[in-house]
Amino acid sequence: MSITAETAKQHANDPAVLCCRAEAGTELTPANFEDPAIFPDLVDSGLLNLDGALKLGQVLNGSKLTKTVDSLTPITADIVDKFDAAEGEEEAPAAAEEAAPAEAAAPAAVAAAPAVGGYINLHIGEGKNIDIQIPAGIGGGVAAAPAAAVAAAAPAAAAAPAAEEEGEAVVVREMTRKHYKIDKVVLGDETKIEGTTLYIRKAAAQEGADAQKLVHSLELDVITPDNYHTYTETVMDIQPIATKEDDYELGEGVTRVLDGVVMMVTGITEEGVQVGEFGSSEGYIDENMMWNRPGAVDKGEIIIRAHAVIDNKKNMERPGPIAIHTAVDHVTQEIRNAMKKQLTDEQVVDTQVMRQVRRPGKKKIVIVKEIMGQGAMHDNFLFPTEPVGVLGAKPNVDLGNVPVAANPLEVMDGCIHALTCIGPASKEMSRHYWREPLVYEAIHDDDVDLVGVIFVGSPQANTDKFYVSRRLGQMVESMNVDGAFVTTEGFGNNHVDFTSHIEQIGKRGVPVVGFSFCAVQGALVTGNKYCDAMVDNNKSMSGIENEVLACNTLCHEDAIRGLAMLKAKMAGESIKAPERKYTHAVKESNVELIEKAYGTKMELVDNEQALPMSEKRKAKYD
Amino acid sequence: MENIQMLLKQGAVGKPCAPVVAVGDKVKRGQLIATPTGLGVNVHSSVSGEVIEITDDRIIIKPDDEQPEDYVKIAKGSNLEMIKEAGVLGQGGAGFPTFIKIYDGKNDKPVLDHGYILVNASECEPGLAHNIQQIDEDPARLLRGIHYIMEIAGADKGIIAIKKKHRETILKLDALLKDDPAIERHLLPDIYPMGEERAVVRECLGIELEPDKLPSAANAVVINSETVYSCVAAIEDQKPLIDKNLTVRGMIKGGSEAHVFENVPVGTSVQALIDRAGGFDEMGYGEIIMGGAFTGKATTLDAPITKATGAILVTRPFRDLKGAKVGILVCACGGNLERMEDLVAKYNGTVAHVCYCKQAQEMPNGTRKCERPGNCPGQVKNNLEFKKAGCEYIIIGNCSDCSNTVMASGPKMGLKVMHMTDLAMMAVGHPLYRTLKVSKKVDQDLDVVDNVEDNETVQ
Structure with a gap:
């Protein structure tokens, strides 16, 4: 596209290429030129060869074409009556490593x-x-x-x-997060926390599933660090296990959170189709989990895997994942309830005061x-x-x-x-x-x-x-x-x-x-x-x-x-x-x-x- | 003889007129049958006969078996009054009322101040022939008309803009212009578009108007040559605008030559005109365009012509693109998006991407006007977009210069370029709009042969 005088100035050191056919005798102006921003694509596609091209800054000073030439023709010395000497080539874009500002606090200027x-x-x-x-x-x-x-x-x-x-x-x-350490998770008959061991009532999962029409089954298992090389279906979510103290709402008061353990939600359909769209992360956890990302499992944590099987075809429909998450939350809520009742301040391993300032x-x-x-x-x-x-x-x-x-x-x-x-x-x-x-x-x-x-x-x-x-x-x-x-x-x-x-x-x-x-x-x-x-x-x-x-x-x-x-x-x-x-x-x-x-x-x-x-x-x- | 359909809105602009006749009325050729309700012009019956139906948009008249050559004359008055009374409107395109264009009625003064009347004799749309034929037959009448209009509009100078290729006609004009110092002619190259009014102003006066400006900003009025003749008819012959010259061309039995019909009653159907030209070619056809190939619209056989209709073009049959992805490049010189989409559908293509020419500025009324008609702003960026969108074909409606630019990169990228006028151009035997091999400038000396094959690409 033809360019403005301003753009031409910015691109004074870029090659001058005609955007359109121009006839002999034409005095070149910015409107005659193609925007250098698209040259790389044109060169890539073989449409443009910039060898020998003069720069825009060299030909906008009254240069006239001596030949009629077609669009996308680079201006070369042989088709203009005159051109300015090349200058300022050193002014070409500075490389990134070209030094940061001297004073630490000054934001770098970027053009x-x-x-x-x-x-x-x-x-x-x-x-x-x-x-x-x-x-x-x-x-x-x-x-x-x-x-x-x-x-x-x-x-x-x-x-x-x-x-x-x-x-x-x-x-x-401000808000306080109280951290409680868990170093063992056991599936059993009752949900409770004893010391640093979390017990989860196994039947809670099936109850969660039973309450959701689309969920055929929900199974829990515990994956410890020595078992990270465990195959898993696609991971739908990684969730902290946390609860509010008393009647506090989110963002205020006190939150209790279990350290060392996270909830992992996975899901497939009865036919075995992953609940996921653009790719899915099924596979061995140690090969498919980017440890320690903000949203991921931290290496060393115990994973409680809640695996759901849902109706066919519901993997790509909103009710399917909603049902899975709701079913899993039935289990998590039981843990939260135990946290509320059973955890004491003596068990707190770390306290974080978070302030909105x-x-x-x-x-x-x-x-x-x-x-x-x-x-x-x-x-x-x-x-x-x-x-x-x-x-x-x-x-x-x-x-x-x-x-x-x-x-x-x-x-x-x-x-x-x-x-x-x-x-x-x-x-x-x-x-x-x-x-x-x-x-x-x-x-x-x-x-x-x-x-x-x-x-x-x-x-x-x-x-x-x-x-x-x-x-x-x-x-x-x-x-x-x-x-x-x-x-x-x-x-x-x-x-x-x-x-x-x-x-x-x-x-x-x-x-x-x-x-x-x-x-x-x-x-x-x-x-x-x-x-x-x-x-x-x-x-x-x-x-x-x-x-x-x-x-x-x-x-x-x-x-x-x-x-x-x-x-x-x-x-x-x-x-x-x-x-x-x-x-x-x-x-x-x-x-x-x-x-x-x-x-x-x-x-x-x-x-x-x-x-x-x-x-x-x-x-x-x- | 078929029924005549007089549309209540004869131009593309303005409001429909109100009938002043009733069903059952006998009307005579030239009789006033509808008057403006807003922007518009008087409508007169082009035949003698009986009003058999009045709908929201037209008056339908059953003609008498015997049709008079003569007509009901308009009343004598000032030249301006007679142009107004005769219902003259612009015959170059939109059909703007001529009496408003040339005189500022609100302030009761001419629209120009020692300005210019620029007569558009470019016959801009390819394949048309009726404008130049009219001038060729009676150039003196054109000059008289220009003088009438100059006087009304407040112009000192008239300039006839005509393509240099019409040498014989220009020689006839030159012979008359020798003795008429107030009028000169300006030669135009044979490229599209030359008749866009701001292009005419630029070519004749060297002033590049912004898209939202009217020629009056350059102290000029641009008027189509046929409109000038209609003014002369009103003034000298007291004749309302009831007959129309036009070109019928394309997939017509007997070949691709132009059929120029003069004095066709307004309201005649497309079918009647095609029949008169010889009927459809046996090869079949794609669509029928009312107007030129660039700016006209697809029409139907029963549609009537209006005072502003210049051509009926019958195109070659459509190709079948079998659902291929097509990119549309919309510009201001050719069809709008709706027209282009219609064409892609007729080609059985799938619209995959739409680009607008950088210069096609959208006006407040939704139409587009080109910033610099006929001078390309570059097109390769659009082609890159089409390519990225996976288009196999692109369809363009661009002017000669822009089409040339599209061709400079499109085919090399593997895009198959079609021009919206292709099927019409094939049907009328005109070169397709692709590369540009002629100069955009011509020497004003008729005897200087312009450089036509200097289009080298240095690479």
């Missing part, structure tokens, strides 16, 4: 070019900047635009709640989390009575997927019971919200004032997607924030509303940073000019949905990069465009810049390569 078609073109402005990759535009096959992080001002990784050190911070509310005067930010709401098995229970419970919750599909506000403590107290069964590697399990890294990092970041968290469902129909997206934009507008995060899980269909959310917020003048798995396989199917700052949650080596549970979900390292990026954006810095094809290098250079700026070391999490290779992964992916 962003507008999104053009499929890609957002980033190039670094003035040397003191950093690379960011942004997936933009057009889906399908070509150029899975990678996302990556930015620049500078990374917050010190704080282990203690920031509120305690921040004089000016205002504590809005506001920091008046600091940049106000909001976290928007897009959760799946397409129906089928894409649903979430919102705000149950118990942490990650079922009772008292409303499915977000039934709420019309409209945005719902939560405070950070509610999020980390299990206000989301996740039913989503999208690609296992990028799915956010219930446990993910319980340990949500972005909420954690944001609330501990002294530079920002986290106002709250908004959950917005991702409906199936595009009209509904834009409906909820518009409501979200209005909600964010009314919050008067300085910046926003938008996260999503999975990829594909949900990217339509994900990018629309970013647009709705961005067009109100609020800087936005997005988080998604994109990489190679999950490139955005759509985009807009506000999608110019994106953090890619990919951890997999090949940039794919590798069916390893929680591999590509949002981790602390992503949250830290996102915060740095948002701060840069809120400071008015623009962000450099990504490479055309996904590369880990952008993330690495961003991490490096953050480390340099703060003098801290960022520990990056492992990926699937740290796990024993499964037959499935060997055959399908790596």
Whole structure:
């Protein structure tokens, strides 16, 4: 497409290629030229050979064509009457490692070019900047635009709640988590906790199943660390086992949680079809579980596996997963009841005081989390009575997927019971919200004032997607924030509303940073000019949905990069465009810049390569 | 003789008129039968006969067996009054009332201030012949008409924009223009679009108007040559606009040559015109287009022509794409999305992706206008999108220049390019709109042969 004078200036050092046929004698103007942003695709497809091409900056000074030439012809010396000498080649985009700002606190400046078609073109402005990759535009096959992080001002990784050190911070509310150690789980005739042993009444599972018409059977078993090489059907959810003390609601008072044990929900149909859509994580647990992800099992924990068999064909319909989760919760609730009655303060091994703090005067930010709401098995229970419970919750599909506000403590107290069964590697399990890294990092970041968290469902129909997206934009507008995060899980269909959310917020003048798995396989199917700052949650080596549970979900390292990026954006810095094809290098250079700026070391999490290779992964992916 | 159907709305713009006759009334050829209720022009019966039916949108008249050559004359008055009374409207496209276009009735003053009357004799749509034939037959009448309109509109200068390829007609005009210093001619290249009114302004006056601007912003009025003749008929012959010249062409028995019919009564059916041309070719046909191949619409055999109808084109039969994925490139020069989707359906294709030409700006009324008609903004980005969407074919409606650009990358990417006018162009024996081999500029000296084959690609 022809370009403007402004674009031509930005691309002064890029090759000059005619967008259209132009006749001999034509004095060249920006309107004669194709946008350099799409050249890489053209070169790849053999449509363009840039050898010998002059640069835009060389031919916009009154140069005239001496020959009539067709569209996509690069301007070479032999077809213009004159051209300016080449200059400033050294000014070509600076590499990412080109030094972080001297002062640690200054956000790196990053220069962003507008999104053009499929890609957002980033190039670094003035040397003191950093690379960011942004997936933009057009889906399908070509150029899975990678996302990556930015620049500078990374917050010190704080282990203690920031509120305690921040004089000016205002504590809005606080909540206590009491931890109880479990090192043995026994299936028996009664549900009880004795010392550090959890006994579960085996018959509770069948009772749970009997109450659900669609559930044929529900069986419990216990998988201990020495038995991690156990085959399992696809993992539908990983849940903390926790309960509220007294009549406290989520996000307040006291929560009791069992350490060392988690609930794992698995499911198949009678025919043996996995309850899952884009891939499923069945296989040996030690080969398919990305240990220690926020949503996953931590290595060393005991897994209580609740395995359900449901009606045929119900694996892809909403009532199926709902029935499974409800049946499992019958078991969990019995454990919760035992916790309420039997646990005493003497058994507490750790106490965590969690505070929601506001920091008046600091940049106000909001976290928007897009959760799946397409129906089928894409649903979430919102705000149950118990942490990650079922009772008292409303499915977000039934709420019309409209945005719902939560405070950070509610999020980390299990206000989301996740039913989503999208690609296992990028799915956010219930446990993910319980340990949500972005909420954690944001609330501990002294530079920002986290106002709250908004959950917005991702409906199936595009009209509904834009409906909820518009409501979200209005909600964010009314919050008067300085910046926003938008996260999503999975990829594909949900990217339509994900990018629309970013647009709705961005067009109100609020800087936005997005988080998604994109990489190679999950490139955005759509985009807009506000999608110019994106953090890619990919951890997999090949940039794919590798069916390893929680591999590509949002981790602390992503949250830290996102915060740095948002701060840069809120400071008015623009962000450099990504490479055309996904590369880990952008993330690495961003991490490096953050480390340099703060003098801290960022520990990056492992990926699937740290796990024993499964037959499935060997055959399908790596 | 078949019944005549006088539509109450004769142009694409404006409101339907209100009948001033009743069922059972005897009407004479030239008699006023409907008057405007808003933007519109008088409608006169094109035949003598009896009103047999009045519906929401038309008056149906059963003609007498004997039809007079003559007609009921409009009343004498000022030139402007007679143009208004005669129901003259623009015959280049939308059918805007001429008396409003050339005179500002609200403020009772000419629309121009020492401005220009630009006569669109480009015969822009490919395959048409009736405009140039009319000029060729009586160029002096055109010049008289231009003077009438210049006087009404407040113009000092008239410019006739005509394609350089019509050499014989231009020579006749030149002979007359020698002695008429107020009028000159401007030669146009033979590419599409040249008749878009802002293109005419740009070509003649060198002023590039924004899409939402009217030629008046350049102190000019653009008027189709046939409309000028209708004004002369109103003024000199007191004749209402009841007869129409048009071109019938395409899959007609006897070949692809143009059938130019002059003085066809408005309200005549498509069927009658095709019969008059010789009937359908035995090979069959795809669709019947009322209007030009770019901007016309698919019509039916029983549809009547209006005062604004310029052509009936019968296309080649449709190809069967067997459900293949088709990308649609919508621009302002050709069909709108609805028209393009209709074509894809007729081709038995599946619409897989839609792109809009960068320059096709949407106007407040939902139509699109090109920012720089005939000058391409580049198309490769759209082609990349089509490719990504998995299209096997793309259908375009672009101008000569943009089509050329689409061709520069589309086929190399493996996209099969179709132009919406292909079946009509094949049927009329016109080259398909693909690559551009002629210059977009022509020398204004009729005797200078322009460079037509300098289209090298340096690579």
